Amino acid sequence: MSDGFESDRQASTERQQYNASYHHADLFGHELYAQLSHRTEELSFIPFIYGTYFAASEQSTDVSSARVALSKDWTDKLKLTYGIDGYQDTLDSNKMIFDPRVSIGTGGLVNEEFATVGRYPGTEVNSIAGFFQGDYQLTDELSVTAGMRYQNLNNEIDDFVADAVQTDIALGQATGGDAIPGGSNDYNVSLFNFGLNYKPTNNLRYFANFSQGFELPDPAKFYGQGIYNQNSDNYYELINGSNVSGTKLDGIKTDSYELGTSFNLNDLTGQLTGYYSLSDGSIDYDRNTLLITQSDNKKRVYGIEAKADYTVNENISVGGLAHWVKSDTQVDGDYQETVVTDTSPNKYALWTRWEDDYQALKLQANMMSDVSGYDSASDSTQELDGYTTVDLDYTYFLPSGEFSLGVQNLLDEDYTTVWGQQAQIYYGSYAPKSAFDYKGQGRTYTVGYTHHFQ
Numbered sequence: 001m002s003d004g005f006e007s008d009r010q011a012s013t014e015r016q017q018y019n020a021s022y023h024h025a026d027l028f029g030h031e032l033y034a035q036l037s038h039r040t041e042e043l044s045f046i047p048f049i050y051g052t053y054f055a056a057s058e059q060s061t062d063v064s065s066a067r068v069a070l071s072k073d074w075t076d077k078l079k080l081t082y083g084i085d086g087y088q089d090t091l092d093s094n095k096m097i098f099d100p101r102v103s104i105g106t107g108g109l110v111n112e113e114f115a116t117v118g119r120y121p122g123t124e125v126n127s128i129a130g131f132f133q134g135d136y137q138l139t140d141e142l143s144v145t146a147g148m149r150y151q152n153l154n155n156e157i158d159d160f161v162a163d164a165v166q167t168d169i170a171l172g173q174a175t176g177g178d179a180i181p182g183g184s185n186d187y188n189v190s191l192f193n194f195g196l197n198y199k200p201t202n203n204l205r206y207f208a209n210f211s212q213g214f215e216l217p218d219p220a221k222f223y224g225q226g227i228y229n230q231n232s233d234n235y236y237e238l239i240n241g242s243n244v245s246g247t248k249l250d251g252i253k254t255d256s257y258e259l260g261t262s263f264n265l266n267d268l269t270g271q272l273t274g275y276y277s278l279s280d281g282s283i284d285y286d287r288n289t290l291l292i293t294q295s296d297n298k299k300r301v302y303g304i305e306a307k308a309d310y311t312v313n314e315n316i317s318v319g320g321l322a323h324w325v326k327s328d329t330q331v332d333g334d335y336q337e338t339v340v341t342d343t344s345p346n347k348y349a350l351w352t353r354w355e356d357d358y359q360a361l362k363l364q365a366n367m368m369s370d371v372s373g374y375d376s377a378s379d380s381t382q383e384l385d386g387y388t389t390v391d392l393d394y395t396y397f398l399p400s401g402e403f404s405l406g407v408q409n410l411l412d413e414d415y416t417t418v419w420g421q422q423a424q425i426y427y428g429s430y431a432p433k434s435a436f437d438y439k440g441q442g443r444t445y446t447v448g449y450t451h452h453f454q
Helices: 100-105 163-170 418-426
Strands: 012-027 030-044 054-073 078-098 113-117 123-137 142-157 183-201 204-215 226-230 235-241 252-265 268-279 282-285 292-295 299-311 316-331 334-337 347-355 359-368 371-375 380-384 387-398 401-408 444-451
Touching: 054 100, 078 100, 078 163, 113 163, 334 371, 380 418
Parallel strands: none
Antiparallel strands: 012 030, 030 054, 054 078, 078 113, 078 123, 123 142, 142 183, 183 204, 204 252, 226 235, 252 268, 268 299, 282 292, 299 316, 316 334, 316 347, 347 359, 359 387, 371 380, 387 401, 401 444
């Protein structure tokens, strides 16, 4: 690390969130729940090298949402909940280009504003949905839930001159360029869920669930891409672009299944869950443009989660958790391991806890396993290295709260985070991989106090 870093755009995050909720216990025999919220978020990033120049982007998001739900017990066994919700999500962004002579000459330490151009096309997403959910007690031990959600989405995308073209214009390497047409698209989707819950005793439960989800890939990172030809006047003529009317972004629907049990048997409590999800499409990231593309390749994620606690005596307990997960993507009709930049490692933890009436001490080990994935772009298998950290926490119980001390990463393990390893693959074509070697936090001491107001 070197001293002397200066930049006209610094990394920062600013968020404001407002929320108002209303509840009425009896409105025409229903319970009424209403909620209004608004969130504003501005993100600025650190200077990033784009080959021959440095730049830093800034994104501004505004989200307003509303929800109304009515709930009523129609009989002793049947409860219905229904309502509507909606939101509006807008995005504006830009990219500040720094003076290449200064940035390159200082190795990126000093970055002075040279020009500001667009980063992504402006977008506005509007959604409105109606939902219906029913809960029915079939027997004293068995209950069933089922529901439906119908959603309408509208995407509005501004006209946009591609980011690379705007950059060349700003750097004096082009005289101008055509805009990729914007426009709007509508989506209508129906989603269903169904679940069974069987509780033969107060200490044992079995459950099975099916649910559907819908994801619309980020339109700002999909649209605004085009193929250009630079003519003799150094003007960029648009040959083909991802215009909204000609290239409709496909939504991705995911079917999810879950089967599990939870129990509390004498001194042993725990839960075991297996899950499987299948998506009818995939989102891929272009490492050269940092934008996204879409394919019809199906993606499946499945795994097992387990957690257990055992009370050894009145003071000592031990426990552990495990999450085994596997992600596969369909390539040329066959499923192969998902690329490691879009997957998660298996996670495990073991702990022991000592507690009396006045204080508690907990020692926990957290393990991330190695993970591998297939990269179709390079036709090779890539791997991420796992690591283990140990945490120690002490709590002293006070009459109206707790005082706590902690040591995170007790053994001062030197490791690169999962994201740090993924970033080296994702951004490796822009700079040496060591530039993205984001290390995990070393030994860290914490102190805290919690007060409970009566």
